[in-house]
Amino acid sequence: MTYIARPRLHHPTLVRNKVGYTRRDYEGKISTLCAGCGHDSISAAIVQACWELDIEPHRVAKLSGIGCSSKTPDYFLGASHGFNTVHGRMPSVLTGANLANRDLLYLGVSGDGDSASIGLGQFAHAMRRGVRMVYIVENNGVYGLTKGQFSATADRGSKSKKGVVNADAPVDLIGMALQLGATYVARGFSGDKAQLVPLIEGAIGHGGAAFIDVISPCVAFNNHAGSTRSYDYVREHNDAVNRIDFIDLAPEVTAEPGAGEVITVPQPDGTMMRLRKLHTDYDPTDRVRAMDHVQAHQARGEIVTGLLYVDSHATDLHEGLNTVKRPLNALTEADLCPGAAALAKVNASLR
Amino acid sequence: MKRIEAVNDFVVKFANVNGSGSASANELFARSILRMGVPVSPRNIFPSNIQGLPTWYEVRVSERGWLGRRGGIDMMVAMNPQTWDQDLAEIEPGGYLFYDSTKPMPKSAFRDDITVIGMPATAICNATYDDARQRQLFKNIMVLGALAVLLDVDPAVIESLFGEQYRGKERLLESNIRALHAGCSFARDQLMPPHGSEVGLKVRRADRVGNRIFIEGNAATALGCVYGGATVCAWYPITPSSSVAEAFDKYCRQFRVDPDTGENKFAIVQAEDEIASIGIITGAGWNGARAFTCTSGPGISLMTEFIGLAYFAEIPLTIIDVQRGGPSTGMPTRTQQADLIASAYASHGDTKHVLLLPHDPAECFEHAAVALDLADRLQTPVFVMSDLDIGMNQRLCEPLQWDDSRRYDRGKVMTAAELESGKEFGRYKDVDGDGVPWRTLPGTHPTLGAYFTRGTTRDAYARYSESGKDYTYNVERLLQKFATAAEIVPQPVLKAADRKTRLGAIYFGSTSPAMDEALEGLAGADIHLDALRLRAFPFPESVRDFIEEHDQVFVVEQNRDAQMRTLLVNELEIDPAKLIRVLHFDGTPITARYISGAITKFVHTLAVAPRREKIA
Numbered sequence: 030m031t032y033i034a035r036p037r038l039h040h041p042t043l044v045r046n047k048v049g050y051t052r053r054d055y056e057g058k059i060s061t062l063c064a065g066c067g068h069d070s071i072s073a074a075i076v077q078a079c080w081e082l083d084i085e086p087h088r089v090a091k092l093s094g095i096g097c098s099s100k101t102p103d104y105f106l107g108a109s110h111g112f113n114t115v116h117g118r119m120p121s122v123l124t125g126a127n128l129a130n131r132d133l134l135y136l137g138v139s140g141d142g143d144s145a146s147i148g149l150g151q152f153a154h155a156m157r158r159g160v161r162m163v164y165i166v167e168n169n170g171v172y173g174l175t176k177g178q179f180s181a182t183a184d185r186g187s188k189s190k191k192g193v194v195n196a197d198a199p200v201d202l203i204g205m206a207l208q209l210g211a212t213y214v215a216r217g218f219s220g221d222k223a224q225l226v227p228l229i230e231g232a233i234g235h236g237g238a239a240f241i242d243v244i245s246p247c248v249a250f251n252n253h254a255g256s257t258r259s260y261d262y263v264r265e266h267n268d269a270v271n272r273i274d275f276i277d278l279a280p281e282v283t284a285e286p287g288a289g290e291v292i293t294v295p296q297p298d299g300t301m302m303r304l305r306k307l308h309t310d311y312d313p314t315d316r317v318r319a320m321d322h323v324q325a326h327q328a329r330g331e332i333v334t335g336l337l338y339v340d341s342h343a344t345d346l347h348e349g350l351n352t353v354k355r356p357l358n359a360l361t362e363a364d365l366c367p368g369a370a371a372l373a374k375v376n377a378s379l380r
Numbered sequence: 381m382k383r384i385e386a387v388n389d390f391v392v393k394f395a396n397v398n399g400s401g402s403a404s405a406n407e408l409f410a411r412s413i414l415r416m417g418v419p420v421s422p423r424n425i426f427p428s429n430i431q432g433l434p435t436w437y438e439v440r441v442s443e444r445g446w447l448g449r450r451g452g453i454d455m456m457v458a459m460n461p462q463t464w465d466q467d468l469a470e471i472e473p474g475g476y477l478f479y480d481s482t483k484p485m486p487k488s489a490f491r492d493d494i495t496v497i498g499m500p501a502t503a504i505c506n507a508t509y510d511d512a513r514q515r516q517l518f519k520n521i522m523v524l525g526a527l528a529v530l531l532d533v534d535p536a537v538i539e540s541l542f543g544e545q546y547r548g549k550e551r552l553l554e555s556n557i558r559a560l561h562a563g564c565s566f567a568r569d570q571l572m573p574p575h576g577s578e579v580g581l582k583v584r585r586a587d588r589v590g591n592r593i594f595i596e597g598n599a600a601t602a603l604g605c606v607y608g609g610a611t612v613c614a615w616y617p618i619t620p621s622s623s624v625a626e627a628f629d630k631y632c633r634q635f636r637v638d639p640d641t642g643e644n645k646f647a648i649v650q651a652e653d654e655i656a657s658i659g660i661i662t663g664a665g666w667n668g669a670r671a672f673t674c675t676s677g678p679g680i681s682l683m684t685e686f687i688g689l690a691y692f693a694e695i696p697l698t699i700i701d702v703q704r705g706g707p708s709t710g711m712p713t714r715t716q717q718a719d720l721i722a723s724a725y726a727s728h729g730d731t732k733h734v735l736l737l738p739h740d741p742a743e744c745f746e747h748a749a750v751a752l753d754l755a756d757r758l759q760t761p762v763f764v765m766s767d768l769d770i771g772m773n774q775r776l777c778e779p780l781q782w783d784d785s786r787r788y789d790r791g792k793v794m795t796a797a798e799l800e801s802g803k804e805f806g807r808y809k810d811v812d813g814d815g816v817p818w819r820t821l822p823g824t825h826p827t828l829g830a831y832f833t834r835g836t837t838r839d840a841y842a843r844y845s846e847s848g849k850d851y852t853y854n855v856e857r858l859l860q861k862f863a864t865a866a867e868i869v870p871q872p873v874l875k876a877a878d879r880k881t882r883l884g885a886i887y888f889g890s891t892s893p894a895m896d897e898a899l900e901g902l903a904g905a906d907i908h909l910d911a912l913r914l915r916a917f918p919f920p921e922s923v924r925d926f927i928e929e930h931d932q933v934f935v936v937e938q939n940r941d942a943q944m945r946t947l948l949v950n951e952l953e954i955d956p957a958k959l960i961r962v963l964h965f966d967g968t969p970i971t972a973r974y975i976s977g978a979i980t981k982f983v984h985t986l987a988v989a990p991r992r993e994k995i996a
Binding site for chain 1: 651662663782
């Protein structure tokens, strides 16, 4: 981490996006995480994605639980409201915030300790309700703030920094998200920003519950030989199924994709997401086959990354509840209070 | 044997089997007496069960209008063989037993100090109906008809209630009326003199109900949430609070659907548990929607972590606690006021929360709406402490009232224009001297007013801080806010004795009707008390004054540990010796007899005779 404050002044040549912001406008406070922490790369990817998508920072609400990952919302989107809630409970708070104002973009940041242990229930129910959000788990397989205990996503047989071997089976958040009905499921790697930024952009444009598991090595406690979440291990075992580009956002990528075919996936905001297949037989719009593929490759020790599943016709909780288009927090007495005359009728029916 | 004879002043208890369809017939019985202008207060005594276990419905008829449980049974309608012995034992000497005499009972099964009325209801129904379900349902209606004749309840009143209930369903209406008439005829022909005995309990038309309404507290609470502008409700089913959420859903579908689009101006989420429920309303409250959850004691235990967060991070939310018997699963279908301390100081660290204490459905309505205002005004969790006795029983109360000029108090929310005009924004800064800071809602302004909400210590500008100075500034400001709360919560109601007295009584919530009755009874026995009905925590200064003005103050409550007394001692630093416990906690609603007995015993034993003013 650095203690040197970043200068507030922006360089005049910094590029402004369509809503007039430079990349710097999407930054937050100086990170207090360890130097080299994968989480900081994810924060940088969020900054880039929001800037590229021309999102006004104040139209984002960022919510998190407790832990290293959950501290990060303070380190990006400084002009957005943030809420660092309680351990494992970000999903419910985000759900309520989303119900109150459906017009904002909800970004939930959590970790493997936060989402796969105490928060497993809330993780599951937010997915099955289809809360429209970008839910990022910064997954390092270890408890950082409490100094190196295994988390529930640590692989069986992996070794802690102190040499302890993990005997428990890992919680597979990707598998759960797919099974529970998440409509956008992806895995990225904090060491591969070129892959991660479009995954986040795709999630932002998605119309339902979007989940991204980002393998994010912990340089302090889980970056050693024997760990299955170290930079080296993840690089060696990363098996990307595809790459995303936005057609309208990345006009410079005009060359033919290197491998596989290209499919386009429409997004609710009208954009088309272009997906370059790296595995020709992988179909990210088939939930059951996605589960099958991910499980089979994981069983071989590979870390499957990319956009694993997307339902471009996803609906969300508001559609399920048939709520009004106006945010509930903007409704007034005139909308909400039936008035004295209606109450007199209620009274009359109770005599 | 001296038979009990009473007009418009008696208690009838129905002993039934859960799931047998008795509930609607029992309710008709109570309603028909109400329609005759005589106040009644029915109470469901039900098991934690769907079908098969014993359930009771106790109806107190009281022309005087006493709505508390009386205790003692003048007539038992014993329709459940499982509980025969227990039911029989409850009847007051000289009272009446009405039973289904289809199966002959040995003489030893009865008591000789009561009047026994047997009606072979099952046999009659079996002879009349083929369908098993009809036999069951119409048996209840036949019994109702017989009771109407015996007690002088006008069958025409019951018929008109049928008419309202089965409007447009002529066949159902007709068959119910036929069953009712069959019951009436049987009673006239077989149960009344000369064949049977006269029943000394009679209903006589009166004009003592007025324009009062008859409603369950939970339904009134739900209406209060609708009127108070709640848009987000997250809940998890738990007795006795589930019907709050269900009624909210019902009333929202009635009042909150946009007529043009068919879209809902509300969101109700049945969450996966109580923790998610309060999490959802925390998020909604943070984001500026009025939000509530409804639960009972076990839910409060689960919610405490979030309650601490909402207290410390200053987020408005409303918790409806319909209390039941605790601790743990406790007595899920019985009543208590035993969540006071768990709620008042919920969560770790130094916390204090606002509690409202409604005493009847009308106040449930009002307090629910007020709680939503107070939560926004104070930016903190506000509890409405109802209980099973109020929540799940229909209670006669004043009509619900709403003033159309009333505006929601959204509290201190800074707008984009205010931020733009240069108004200083410090999320946790006390600028008005009331301990309540200003807040902004997410999405308000592109560059101004954003802040980071957290449960960790922060400075007045919401910046993370580990400084003791920042911490103490914050938590002392929260105390200031709590003092502000004491001034704006519903204030206590004083019921002064009609002469000067050194004795006082403090009570609250569902104890209220029993207390009113006890006060009158005690006054008749020359024990005079000034009584203060608390309506909220924190306590305003008037509570301290009241205690100081009296030598001894009885604190009447429905829990074992005198929790309200503890709060009074703790918050007002009252000498504990001054506050005398009157505690009732067996799960049944407290009675006037119990209160009077406890107070009389104290007064006599310690000879703290009420001193009368000398007449000059």
